[in-house]
Amino acid sequence: MNKYDRQIRLWSEAGQGSLKSARHLVLGVTAATTEFVKNMVLAGIGHVTIVDGNSVTEADRSASFFMHHDVDGSNRAQVIAQYIQSLNDEAEVVGAAENPNHYIQTPELLASYDIIITTRLADDILMQLWKNVCKTSVLIQIDSYGCVGQVRSFFLWHTIVDSHPESRVELYLHNLWSEIESYSDSIDLEALENHDHEHIAFVVLLIKALQEWKRRHHNGPPSTLPEKKEFKAIIKAFERTYDQENVSEAVRNAWRVSVPKVPEGLSKLFEIQEGCNLREFGLQLTFFSLVRALKQFVAKYDRLPLSGDLPDMKSDTAGYNRIVEIYRTKAKQDAEQFARVYLNLCQLEGLEPASQSEIEHFCKNCRHIRALRGVPPNEDKRLNLRVHEDSEFKSIFSAICGANEYLYRNHLTTWYGDQSAAEALRDYSAHYADQVGLVYDSSAEELHSVSAFLGGIAAQEATKFTLHQYTPFMHTLVYDAIKQATHVFLNGEIFN
Amino acid sequence: MSSTQRGLRTLLGENAVKRIRTSKVLLVGAGGIGCELIKELVVAGFGEIHLVDLDTIDLSNLNRQFLFSQQHIKKPKALVARDVAKEFNPNVNIVAYQDNIMDAKFSVKWFESFDLVFNALDNAQARQHVNKMCVATNTPLFDCGTAGFLGQCQVIIPGKTECYDCREHPAPKSFAVCTIRSTPSLPIHSIVWAKSFLFSLLFGPPAAESQFDETETDDNREELEKLRKEQNELGDLRENLTSPDFMNKLVHKIFMEDIKRLLSMDAMWENRRAPVPLEVPEYSSKDGQTLASQDQRVWTTAESLSVLADSVERLVSRLEAEKEISFDKDDEDTLDFVAAASNLRSSIFGLGLKSKFAVKEIAGNIIPAIATTNAIVSGLGVIEAMKYLAGLDADLRSVNIWRSADRVFTSEKPAAPNPECLVSGVARTTMTAPADFTINQLIEDILKLKLGYSEVSILSDRLLADPDYDDNLEKTLQELSLHDKFVTVIDDDDERVNLEIYITEGPVNIEQVEIPLRPNQSEADSELLDPADSIPPISSKRTAQDAGLPGTTSSAPGQTFVDLTEQDDAIDLT
Incomplete structure (x- = not known):
């Protein structure tokens, strides 16, 4: 018996082996990416590197369990890495006090990771990263703003051999x-x-x-x-x-x-x-x-x-x-x-x-057997804006992409106290701005439970990409905590 | 409070943040969901958290229960969770109890002191108990649960929404005794036989009563006769556990003689694949230990015999110190015995063979569990609790994690209470009475005189009295340990809904209560009410039979049931 017994019953020793040899890179510490790392390390991931250049802020403290007054002033990535490493000594957790942009612009630093997790990256940066890694990795972006958020997965192909069919009788x-x-x-x-x-x-x-x-x-x-x-x-x-x-x-x-x-x-x-x-x-x-x-x-x-x-x-x-x-x-x-x-x-x-x-x-x-063909980040945005139904979720999606863009362009982590930001967010969110208010009200802060939910979802997707046994969603999931509802914007192709 | 929580303030309002900070929360269960909830409640700023869990930490918890690590194995979950959470985050303020939540000390009064309750349990009995206490004390309950990739969070606002018991939950699996003892048709039948019959008769505590329904019919007389003989012979074998020839005798009896005896009942095999008595190959207990560690592959007959022989040696050598041994999925000696014996029986009956790993899952009722689903469900649960405190009642949703191509879960407005429900659909009151107060006084002085009943039945966890059963009439509340418990009063004239009385010690006094009339059947069948109307729960009928009292359940002759869920199976029993 080993400590992974309760999950080996779902995905077998072979699946656990895949997790053990997987390597993840997390670019940017938020409550949501922290929860992601915690879930993967508990499940027995082989290696994860967490990259962030900033120190713990007040906003981190209000949304993340592992960041509190005692660690004020320390580097976020290193604080998280240290705490989460203590959850499982079989996983290797490394905290790098560096700006994620440095990684994004240095293909050699990206090459050895199966899955790269990003957060709040502006779309064109995401695209730039995608071009560097799409042949070798899956890209997952997690964005959490107040009571809304989203998880987006980008991959060229995902293949499944053991799809857990009900029966193989023939x-x-x-x-x-x-x-x-x-x-x-x-x-x-x-x-x-x-x-x-x-x-x-x-x-x-x-x-x-x-x-x-x-x-x-x-x-x-x-x-x-x-x-x-x-x-x-x-x-x-x-x-x-x-x-x-x-x-x-x-x-x-x-x-x-x-x-x-x-x-x-x-x-x-x-x-x-x-x-x-x-x-x-x-x-x-x-x-x-x-x-x-x-x-x-x-x-x-x-x-x-x-x-x-x-x-x-x-x-x-x-x-x-x-x-x-x-x-x-x-x-x-x-x-x-x-x-x-x-x-x-x-x-x-x-x-x-x-x-x-x-x-x-x-x-x-x-x-x-089953295979999924994904889409790159720019496709996902363009195609989604063509979708006519679910205008509310489309609007949340748009507002979140706008917020990512605004923070990135202005080198900000919050717009708290800046009323002019509302207008700017509206501009960045293009035509689908009904829900901008919801994102604006968050001041770019996270609610821990929303981030825990999104971190759980994203880790489950990363697990699927690693195990090659289950079908991930394709490819953008948008979440509204007040309505307690999710919507997946379907895109790409599935062969089964 | 961990920080200024500007986001929370803007999104939910100043009032909600204040209510979160001053709320007193009960969290039942410090397992997979419990650990997640502790973290979330602390970060959200909940002021006072009480945590109850009876269980201790096991190695197999560590893939998801992030507050525990190797060094905590066998230590109490509730206390370790409190201490470790504080190491991670100095804002943690938890009152922890290593206790069973069903213990009488967690009284109605104690439950009343909480603003919110979270259930993070994995067994129906404790969940039902907490649900009942919450409904009785009008305390909102957020009931969370997961199994593998699936999970749910039910929002229960007593009086306004359904409670846990308003919908039927699937009963634990049980099997007819004849299926287990004579005609197994699935591998699980062999496993139940090895664990609940063979193992417990050889090593377990002496059975309190026969597992058989004594009702004989022409159809089952022969079979029951033979089964009784079989059981008596096992009893004799138990007397000789230490004899050097024990293993040979055991194998000869259970895998050859008993099978031949079954085969002699021709009628039984007319429409079934007949068993083939075991041909015993060479085997040696020396190989047992090595083979037993190969838990992922199916053993051959000789290998199963080796493991069986070796596990018998190990169990017998323990008997000097332990007197009797109960099956425990984490006790390797008992698991090896059950894995080997069940596979030998399966091969005799031509059923699928299972690896020890797979036998463990079935014999131990193991439910797969992963960190991600627990994180997802806990997140949803705390969000609903915060919405409740923010007064967003109309937005409350119960959630089922059920992933499809275009969503992660389905959510629904909680439905109105089910008037037929035995928890939500009854009248309730409290009374005080001294220790020497008798059942007869309760019936005559209180129920008949004060509440106007004519004929009643009274139940607690068993039948206390009805018009034909008067054994307990002169017994006192103290003798029957009825203080700090509910008794159920059934109107035998069938006019009023059941009344639940919570009795505490004190001078005789009963709280005024209006007991609604039972709705007629047509009303009861009508559609559920919209929760927005918040009509108080109405009625239900509870009979001794519903309560599953001994001797009152009806079952077909020879169809006694072996319940697979036993105490030792509960995984995170709290």
């Missing part, structure tokens, strides 16, 4: 192989005693029904409604005793005889990588080379590799064990064939191949 009955067929043929249903007949696994009943179907029709498995009815009638005719359970199971699973399609998202991924130089996928090179190999596998065998997972079924023990064995063997063969295709491809393209276990993991999950 029977491939339309495309029988010799072992399963001869097992089915070895059973003579009519010769069986009632008791044995009731204990024939539904998989066998479906194969028998399909054989009968093929004797009657020559155009593939049943597809139209009347055809499906007829097929179910064939199954139903096997019934010897009233409400025979295995026959009912076969009827319920009749849909499984149809030809399984390659999921739409996966076909699109097949197209996207086609003809590309795989190296263009940067961090996702391994994923896309596995996708290319999968496409070649499908071209060769006309189906995806078998997962080997079976549903529960009523059956005698020997019969069930035999079917499990046949499916497992087939899945293992498929995995070996897939690995061969993939390793060939790597050799041809001169790529460093993934590990054996990564290949197997991909193969087992191939029907459920």
